[in-house]
Each structure stands twice: as C-alpha cells, then as structure tokens.
Amino acid sequence: MGYVAVTAGEEIIERAEDLFEKQRTSGEDEDIGIDQLDSQLGRVIGQAMSEAGLYAPRLAALAVKQAQGDTVEAAFLLRAYRSTLERFDDPVTADPGEMITTRRVSPAFKDVPGDQLLGPTKDYTQRLLDFDLLSGDPDDPTADWDPDDAGEPERLTNVMDLLRAENLVPDPDPPTDDDPTDTTxxxxxxxxxxxAVLQELARGETGAVTALGYSALRGYGQVHPTLAEVRVGDLPVRITHPYTDEPATVCHATVTESEAVVPVFEKRDDPQFAFGYGLTFGRNERKAVGMTILDASIQLDGSDEPAEDAEFVLDTIDGMESFGFIEHLKLPHYVTFQSILDRIRAIRERNGLSSGGRVARAERDDVDSPREPPVAEVSDDD
Amino acid sequence: MTEDITEAGPAAVEDDRDGGTPVPTDSVSVALDTVQGDGLAGYNYAYLDEHTKREVRRAMLKAVAIPGHQVPYASRPMPLARGWGTGGIQASLSILGPDDRFKVIDQGADESVNAANIRRLAERTAAVETTTDSTAADVIQTRHRIPEEVLTDDQILVLQVPITDPLRKIDGSDAANRRRHAHANYGKMWVHLYENVVEYGEINIAAAYPVMVAGRYLMSPSPIPRWDTEKLDDADHLSILAAGREARIYAVPPHTDVDPLAFEDREFTVERFPDQACHACGSSDTFLVEVSETAGPEADDGTDDESGTDDAAFETRYACNDTSFCAKRRETPDLPKDHHLDRSGVDWGPATPDHGDGEPRDDLDSEAGASQRGDST
Structure with a gap:
C-alpha cells in the first residue's frame, strides 16, 4: 500500500517508543532513581501532581522519569492511571488553618498574627548559576544551625479572617449543595x-495559569490584587474511619495556598473588597497566585476581558487538553484537506482564476489584476 | 512495580475485629487483585472501570433518545492524548465485549499509526478480535470517514469528534450555543451560510458540514467529507459521535433524517473528482485523495530545482481513501458497495445507484459530483 503516506502497524509504533526510551537510557550515566527525583526535583514532582490532580509523589516521580522531564506528559500519565481506579471515599473537608506552615508571607500587612515566616524561598537570592553544584556536593548548608525547639506549630490566624471580621471582605457564597462538584x-x-472553577484552576497547567493571570495584571482585566497571604506547608488529609467514624489522618499533602483582596467594590452603599483564592499541590507559589487572580477575575463575571470569562479560562487552562489538541495537528488530515482543496478550487473556478480545479503555471503568472483578499476561512477541520 | 508504589496508600484495616465481617479494605492493591481477568494485567477489562463504562453507555442511550443532541458525560483521561480519539475509544470500549470484532480507521486507512495505536489499546485491554474488513466488524471506530461499503443494522459506527458544536464557528460561547440548541434557534447559522454565498458565490464549508438531525437539532457530523455526509441519512446502522476533550456524546440512530443545510439555489454539493479514478483499483465512485509523487524514475529529489514543486518534478495522482475497500476492488474491480447485502442498489451516498437523482456510477465525473437531496426526506 505504497500510496498511504503514513502506514504502520504495531511494530513501527513499538520501535518509535523504543527510540524515545533510548534517548533517556543511551547515555553513560547512572539511571536516575525515583527517590532522587522525588527529593531533589520536588518542584517538578509537585507541578506534575498539581496538574494531574493526584497527590502521589512516588507515582509522580515515576511519571516524570518516564516522560523525560515533561511535566504535562507526566501529569497526563498520572491522570490516565488515576482514571482507571475506583474511587472509594471522599476525604473530610480539609481546613487550611491546620496547615503545618513552612513559609508564610503577608504582603498586605507588615505585622500579622503569627508573624511573617520567610522560610525556604529563592525570592531574594541573586539568580547566579552556582557552579559548585556541578560537582554535586550534597552538603546540608543548615547543618550547623541550632534552632530552638519551638514546640508544636501554632495555628496561624488567617489574614482574610481579620478583614472579614471588619466586614471589609464578604463571605464566599455558601455552596449550593453539600457534595462538591467533581469535574473529573x-x-x-x-x-x-x-x-468547579476552583478545581479546574487547581489542575490547570502552570504556564497557562500564570499567563492568563498575568494578562489580567497586564491590562486585560481589572484585577490587581493585594495578597492577604501566601502559605506553603503540609496539610493533613483525613478520611472518616470506616469502623470508628472518627476522622483519621492518612497523609500530609504539601500545598501552596494564596488569598487576595481586590479593590473592586461590589456595592456602592456598603463597599467591600472582591477576593480570590488559590490552592495547589506542591510548592508552586506562581501557580497559586495566578489561580488567585483568575478566581477573583472570574467572580467579577465580566465578558470583555479574557481572564474574566469563565468559559475562556476553563476552556484553555487545562494542559492535557491543550497539549492533545495542539499535538493532534500532526495526525494525517488527508481527507479533510482534500475536502478543503475542493472548496478553494471551486471558488477559484467560479472567480475565473482557474479551470479544471488546478491553476496552470502560465495562467497564474498572467493574473495582474489586484489580488482579492485571501480566503479567510479555510479550515473548519479539527 | 505499580503495586509496590500504590501499597503506600491507607493501611489495610484489620478485619478480625470481634463481630465484624471481613470487608475489602481500602488498599489499592486489593482492588487491583479483584480485577484480574481478560485484558491488561492491573487494569479492568476494557481499561475503564465498570461504573464509567456504564455511565458512557447511559450517555449514549440518552443521545439515541434525542438524536443530534449533545449529551455531556464525564470524559475520563485515557492513555491516548486528548484530541487523538479519546472520545471514540471511550465509546468503543464501553460497548465492546469479548466476542466483538473491532475495526479502527483514521482518515480512511486502517494502517495509519494512530489507528494502529487505538486498535492496539483495544486488543490489549479488551482482548477483542480486530479486522480491517468493514463488513466483518461489529464496531467501527473512525476518524473522519464513513466506509465506502454499506453499513448494516448490526453494526455501530463510532465517529471521533474534535469540535462538537457546529455553532462554535459563529459564537465561541458554549453557554450561548446551548441556549440556541434549546430553542432550535439556528438563524445565525443560516446567516453565516448566506454570507458565505455572498462572499464566495457558494457555501465554503469543506468537511464537518452542518446537518439538521430529525428536523430538530443542528449537528456537526464530525469532520467527515461532504461525500460521506448523506450516508448518515436514513442509515441502517447506529452512529455514535463521541468527543473526549469536549466531553460530549451524540448520536444518529438508524433511519433518522439527516439533512445538510443548504439553500434552494445553492444546493449541497459533495467533493468533485472530475475525470479522476483511483490509480490503484480504477474506482471512480469512491472518495479519492491526491498523492503527489515524484515523476518518472530519473527524477531527482528536486534539490537543484529552484521552484521545488515544479509541475515537471511531481505528478499528482488520485487514490482511494478507503484502503480496505480499495484492496477489495483490486481483487474484484466492479465490486458494488453493497456486495455483502442480500439486496442491491442500496443508497449509500454519492455515486450509489439509488442515491439522489439516481445518477449511474459510471458517469459521475460528468456532473461534477453534484448531489441533490433525494426523495428520502
């Protein structure tokens, strides 16, 4: 069947897979371990888990390894795996106030109850390549520290709660129904x-969340928030014990949380801030803040700015969907393109530009007349 | 390997508590053990869990009950990229059983890499028999073609759908378009077609030509060529149209009216292949695609030719797009498209005996393939 441009059977697919895997394994170096990935590339693992909507660090490390570092592909592997598993139960609704916080900053107030907690961050470091890492010395730079034992972590008062106590920020609308929507x-x-909006944003592709959030700041929107606080920490995940009916902690999930107020006053007689919320798996402050902007923007329910249009944002934010559809353009389109060729030739014939469906070279050169504007609509193909 | 990792989940609950009945624990590995059977180890039969398949089937039943209406369903992530047939494969896996024969075609070809990949997934997870013969398949999953051979009432055609709503091109908002469908308010679509005629002299829609289904819902037949569109009308088979990324399923049940939108003075026309026949089997009554080939054995690869695509360096030939039927025609040149049925002269779109104005197959090329709506509506 020489005339089908792409013909293949399983063998060709398997060979392509083998070649791809060879790109990872053909070097001289040692195979990278799942534990190494999990502990040393934690932000990548966190990003893959967040975009997958599945908290499973070891599976995520496996996915990142298999995807050779592509986080969207890794999230895709995780989602495809998760979709095959039965769902047994829902967790008890988590209370972010219980977070064991490793980092907490409030850009809104200098002094906040529980204090600012700078924690681990690259925010204030100079972005210089550290050539010492070339030799891979795993020394712990905090080994000489001698911190006091602060005891049990205290529960931090949420800055938004302070503003809500003063009636400056409205409470969120109560849920319309007890069972949360699950967009999966x-x-x-x-x-x-x-x-549903928050779930889709939380699973959104980090780059897309950042870009659309930025669009609102950059002038395509009215949301320029003041962050009440940004927190990173471990949040206990609890399920109801099947025998005792008591909540039982099954694991801790590392999450990043962000809340913001927006100086868009909803009511003239009782001015209050609008607000936004962001929560994502892993240490990913950029995505959490981007999500906060988008949540605030979507709540404004505008239709003029992309970031305020829930349909626009939710239709474009998912990495797995955009990835798939962008890449599907590489598939054969022989049939649809033949159909498109038929249309453009028919219209050219009608306009006397060619006959028999084809444009002869000489004829083409003769056409001096001012060119018609190009045919705008060519593809309604998918 | 998978089990080692997933066992780190919730600890297994002791089942020897006094008076307690042993129950399956919440451990993932236990769940995995319960689904060993046909198909791929570690996965449920046909990949998806039974609840999901049931939900997909419920969406299909609803779609059959309301022909042309887009039914939302919870499209699951599949091990294929979204936009590559994930809606189709969810639909197929939900209706396939171990005794079924499955055919997959991508843009007309069973051999296409993506078709082979989808077929491989069904083979691995559902242990079904596969075939390239359109007449032998119980379920045919297809990307953008309807086979040249007539489908029968014991076959299901699963069409992969990239963009579900024909109104999308006139309004990007699904919320607004859902309202339009609810009210059967398709005025804006007609205006779009009219503007097409004003601008180009004719309707400039290539594939995915919008159709009215059962006189009620405007539907995209998926990007099948216009050539295939009329095969949906009053068909014997059930067509399921499934979109994974957009999470919608819709259907054309057997013997449903499917009418392409057109004007009295601008009729629906199919693709034209004037004076062309397949260079391999000689067919002039099938959907052909162009293939550019290097002309003659002495032609080089064109690197020293400035224009690159000079007419001298390449020649265009036409070939059947449906490769499995083309192979049959090469064995039996005049094999009718309804050769496997016990009746003949079945209307199966352009260039079949009873279709439209009843134009005989052999001089299709004289009329540029124009096909008029026949007596079926």
Whole structure:
C-alpha cells in the first residue's frame, strides 16, 4: 500500500517508543532513581501532581522519569492511571488553618498574627548559576544551625479572617449543595459553579495559569490584587474511619495556598473588597497566585476581558487538553484537506482564476489584476 | 512495580475485629487483585472501570433518545492524548465485549499509526478480535470517514469528534450555543451560510458540514467529507459521535433524517473528482485523495530545482481513501458497495445507484459530483 503516506502497524509504533526510551537510557550515566527525583526535583514532582490532580509523589516521580522531564506528559500519565481506579471515599473537608506552615508571607500587612515566616524561598537570592553544584556536593548548608525547639506549630490566624471580621471582605457564597462538584466525574457546563472553577484552576497547567493571570495584571482585566497571604506547608488529609467514624489522618499533602483582596467594590452603599483564592499541590507559589487572580477575575463575571470569562479560562487552562489538541495537528488530515482543496478550487473556478480545479503555471503568472483578499476561512477541520 | 508504589496508600484495616465481617479494605492493591481477568494485567477489562463504562453507555442511550443532541458525560483521561480519539475509544470500549470484532480507521486507512495505536489499546485491554474488513466488524471506530461499503443494522459506527458544536464557528460561547440548541434557534447559522454565498458565490464549508438531525437539532457530523455526509441519512446502522476533550456524546440512530443545510439555489454539493479514478483499483465512485509523487524514475529529489514543486518534478495522482475497500476492488474491480447485502442498489451516498437523482456510477465525473437531496426526506 505504497500510496498511504503514513502506514504502520504495531511494530513501527513499538520501535518509535523504543527510540524515545533510548534517548533517556543511551547515555553513560547512572539511571536516575525515583527517590532522587522525588527529593531533589520536588518542584517538578509537585507541578506534575498539581496538574494531574493526584497527590502521589512516588507515582509522580515515576511519571516524570518516564516522560523525560515533561511535566504535562507526566501529569497526563498520572491522570490516565488515576482514571482507571475506583474511587472509594471522599476525604473530610480539609481546613487550611491546620496547615503545618513552612513559609508564610503577608504582603498586605507588615505585622500579622503569627508573624511573617520567610522560610525556604529563592525570592531574594541573586539568580547566579552556582557552579559548585556541578560537582554535586550534597552538603546540608543548615547543618550547623541550632534552632530552638519551638514546640508544636501554632495555628496561624488567617489574614482574610481579620478583614472579614471588619466586614471589609464578604463571605464566599455558601455552596449550593453539600457534595462538591467533581469535574473529573461530571463534565463542566457553563456557567460553572465556583467549586468547579476552583478545581479546574487547581489542575490547570502552570504556564497557562500564570499567563492568563498575568494578562489580567497586564491590562486585560481589572484585577490587581493585594495578597492577604501566601502559605506553603503540609496539610493533613483525613478520611472518616470506616469502623470508628472518627476522622483519621492518612497523609500530609504539601500545598501552596494564596488569598487576595481586590479593590473592586461590589456595592456602592456598603463597599467591600472582591477576593480570590488559590490552592495547589506542591510548592508552586506562581501557580497559586495566578489561580488567585483568575478566581477573583472570574467572580467579577465580566465578558470583555479574557481572564474574566469563565468559559475562556476553563476552556484553555487545562494542559492535557491543550497539549492533545495542539499535538493532534500532526495526525494525517488527508481527507479533510482534500475536502478543503475542493472548496478553494471551486471558488477559484467560479472567480475565473482557474479551470479544471488546478491553476496552470502560465495562467497564474498572467493574473495582474489586484489580488482579492485571501480566503479567510479555510479550515473548519479539527 | 505499580503495586509496590500504590501499597503506600491507607493501611489495610484489620478485619478480625470481634463481630465484624471481613470487608475489602481500602488498599489499592486489593482492588487491583479483584480485577484480574481478560485484558491488561492491573487494569479492568476494557481499561475503564465498570461504573464509567456504564455511565458512557447511559450517555449514549440518552443521545439515541434525542438524536443530534449533545449529551455531556464525564470524559475520563485515557492513555491516548486528548484530541487523538479519546472520545471514540471511550465509546468503543464501553460497548465492546469479548466476542466483538473491532475495526479502527483514521482518515480512511486502517494502517495509519494512530489507528494502529487505538486498535492496539483495544486488543490489549479488551482482548477483542480486530479486522480491517468493514463488513466483518461489529464496531467501527473512525476518524473522519464513513466506509465506502454499506453499513448494516448490526453494526455501530463510532465517529471521533474534535469540535462538537457546529455553532462554535459563529459564537465561541458554549453557554450561548446551548441556549440556541434549546430553542432550535439556528438563524445565525443560516446567516453565516448566506454570507458565505455572498462572499464566495457558494457555501465554503469543506468537511464537518452542518446537518439538521430529525428536523430538530443542528449537528456537526464530525469532520467527515461532504461525500460521506448523506450516508448518515436514513442509515441502517447506529452512529455514535463521541468527543473526549469536549466531553460530549451524540448520536444518529438508524433511519433518522439527516439533512445538510443548504439553500434552494445553492444546493449541497459533495467533493468533485472530475475525470479522476483511483490509480490503484480504477474506482471512480469512491472518495479519492491526491498523492503527489515524484515523476518518472530519473527524477531527482528536486534539490537543484529552484521552484521545488515544479509541475515537471511531481505528478499528482488520485487514490482511494478507503484502503480496505480499495484492496477489495483490486481483487474484484466492479465490486458494488453493497456486495455483502442480500439486496442491491442500496443508497449509500454519492455515486450509489439509488442515491439522489439516481445518477449511474459510471458517469459521475460528468456532473461534477453534484448531489441533490433525494426523495428520502
């Protein structure tokens, strides 16, 4: 069948897979271990888990390894695996106030209850390549520290709670129904409930969340928030014990949380701030803040700015969807393109530009007349 | 390997508590053990869990009950990229059983890499028999073609759908378009077609030509060529159209009216292949695609030719797009498209005996393939 440009059977696919895997394994170096990935490339693992919507660090490390470092591909592997598993139970609703916080900054107030906690961050370091890492010396730079034992971590008062106590920020609307929407089990229809929006944003592709959030700041929107606080820490995950009916902690999930107020006053007679919320798996402050901007923007429910249009944001934010559809353009389109060729030739014939469906070279050179504007609509193909 | 990792989940609950009945624990590995059977180890039969498959089937039943209406369903992530047939494969896996024969075609070809990959997934996870013969398949999953051979009432055609809503091109908002469908308010679509005629002299829609289904819902038939569109009308088979990325399923049940939108003075036309026949089997009554080939054995690769695509360096030939039917035609040149049925002269779109104005197959090329709506509506 020489005339089908791409013909293949399973063998060709398997060989392509083998070649791809060879790109990872053909070097001289040692195979990178799952534990190494999990502990040393934690932000990549966190990003893959967040975009997958599945908290499973070792599986995520495996996925990142298999995807050769592509986080979207890794998130894709995780989601595809998760979709095959039965769901047994829902966790007890988590209370972010219980977070064991390793980092907490409040850009809104200098002094906040519980204090600013700079914690581990690269925010204030100079971005200089550290050539010492070339030799890979795993020394712990904090080995000589001698911190006091501060005891049990205290529960931090949320800055938003302070503002809400003063009636400067409205409470979020109560959920319309006790069971939260789960967009992995129920497809999003518009207009979506806020819980569906938050879930989709939390699973959004980091770059897309950042870009769309930035668009609002850059002038395509009215949300320029003041962050009440940004926190990174470990949040206990609890399920109801099947025998005792008591909540039982099954693990801790590392999350990044961000909350913001927006000086867009909803009511003239009782001015209050609008607000936004962001929460994502892993240490990913950029995504959490981007999500906060988008949540605030979508709550404004505008239609003029991309970031305020829930349909626009939710339709474009998912990495797995954009990835798949962008890359599908590499698939054969012989049939659809033949159909498109038929249309453009028919229209050219009607306009006397060619006959028999084809443009002869000589004829083409003769056409001196001012060119018609190009045919705008060519592809309604998918 | 998988089990080693997942066992780190919730600790297994002791089942020897006094008076307690042993129950399956929440351990993932226990769940995995319970689903060993046909198909791929560690995965449920046909990949998806049974609840999911049931949900997909419920969406299909609803879609059959409301022909042309887009039914939302919870499209699951599949081990294929979204946009590569994940809706189709969810639909197929939900209806396939171990005794079924499955065919997959991508842009007309069983041999295409993506078709081979989807077929491989079904083979690995559902242990079904596969075939390239359109007449032998119980379920045919297809990307953008309907086979040249007539489908029968014991076959299901699963069409992969990239963009579900024909109204998308006139309004990007699904919320607004859902309202339009609810009210059967398709005025804006007609205006779009009219503007096409004003601007180009004719309707400039290539594939995915919008159709009215059962006189009620406007539907995209998926990007099948216009050539295939009328095969959906009053068909014997059930067509399921499934979109993974957009999470919608819709259907054309057997013997449903499917009418392409057109004007009285601008009729629906199919692709034209004037004076062309397949260079391999000689067919002039099938959907052909162009293939550019290097002309003659002495032609070089064109590197020293400035224009590159000079007419002298390449020649265009036409070939059947449906490769499995083309192979049959090469064995039996005049094999009718309804050769496997016990009746003949079945209307199966352009260039079949009873279709439209009843134009005979052999001089299709004289009329530029124009096909008029026949007596079926």
């Amino acid at each position: 089990r129920e497809s999003v229809t518009h207009p979506p409930d806020r819980d």
